[in-house]
Amino acid sequence: MSSNEKVASRYDKWSYFYDFVDNFPVISRPQRTWRMNSVEALDLGGDELVLDVGTGSGYMLPDIAKRVIDGQVIGSDISEGMLYRAERRAAMEGVDDRVRTVKDDIEGSKFPSDHFDKLITTFTLTTVPNPMKAIKECHRILKEGGKMVVLDTGKPDGLSKLFFYPMMLSAKLFGKTHMDRDIKGALEEHFDIVESKEYMCGMVYLLCCEK
Template identity: 35%
Template structure:
């Protein structure tokens, strides 16, 4: 679908296309610093509110125990606590979650929310890089990342790190925007993404630029099967990819065996 010049040129806009890995991380951090306080609103805009159902499906797929069995979950790029809160609500009292994020502003939002919910004893917030997780090998029963992997400069390295910190038999779940595979819906979604989302972002948040970047990052992310292959190359086994809502998003699952 041809895009009008005034909307977006994903080859050059925002400087991400040709940025070095270290520079890209700084640019990504700046984007999420700007949207931290409005992160839920951002996801509502990007998904039409469907991200809530997609995240619930991912949390269900974790297989959290409702018994007294201890279970450690690591949620990468989970600074606002969205996945962590859902997991703690679904699992038993012995479920503990570590939410890791590279962005301090996102972590501050999550820590404030956790304190209000009185969950600080079961939820730990850690500032760190997905490409170099600050945890020993085989530390967690499951690792999740929702709508964050596409913003990691070195995705294969992050996937290897996720596998490294998993216990044997543990599972990794990656929820991410994908490639729309429904004829007609793809054009509608492109038109909505490139023309509507930045304008809504400017009207609601006062800044269209972060939303333009987020659209760009979605379009650059590989389709579900390609990303499943990336998980296999990182060492995961029994990898599956489940498209959601016509391919707007996909849930990827892989095991360390």
């Protein structure tokens, strides 16, 4: 089994309880704020074609769909279990006419070049086996002048490191998630980072990138 197939299989299993963990009271409120700020940062006009890379259970899809009345949002993921949840969420929120889900490995995407007006990816670049490949593909499928918004986790400053390191180690051990990856550095090789925000002393960051 390739490392990407292993990721897909792990998330297929997690798809049953992913939303339960995501909605855990202590983290759900700040997460909601970061996620809403990410959707705002997309700066949508209403007719764009938007891709949510590694959409998971499709948390971001309804909020984006409500802002692209004359456009479309596609949620892509390597895990069919996660995509099933995403489809259900879009239907339950009544936005399934503007939402489509596609099984796609972002490290070798099947989408054509210069295709999407906007891209968003939340908590995914720290989970893909090869983030450099994924970022290169994001750059390829985004239109010239297009915008990509990235929300993810990184190394914080100061005393927050005391909380960060135990979290990072358990995420790596149990979730194969690399919270300490230098995603910003990797993005800078392909995109112009035009805006950045930090939450929880840098443990979570939001980056707006332009092609």
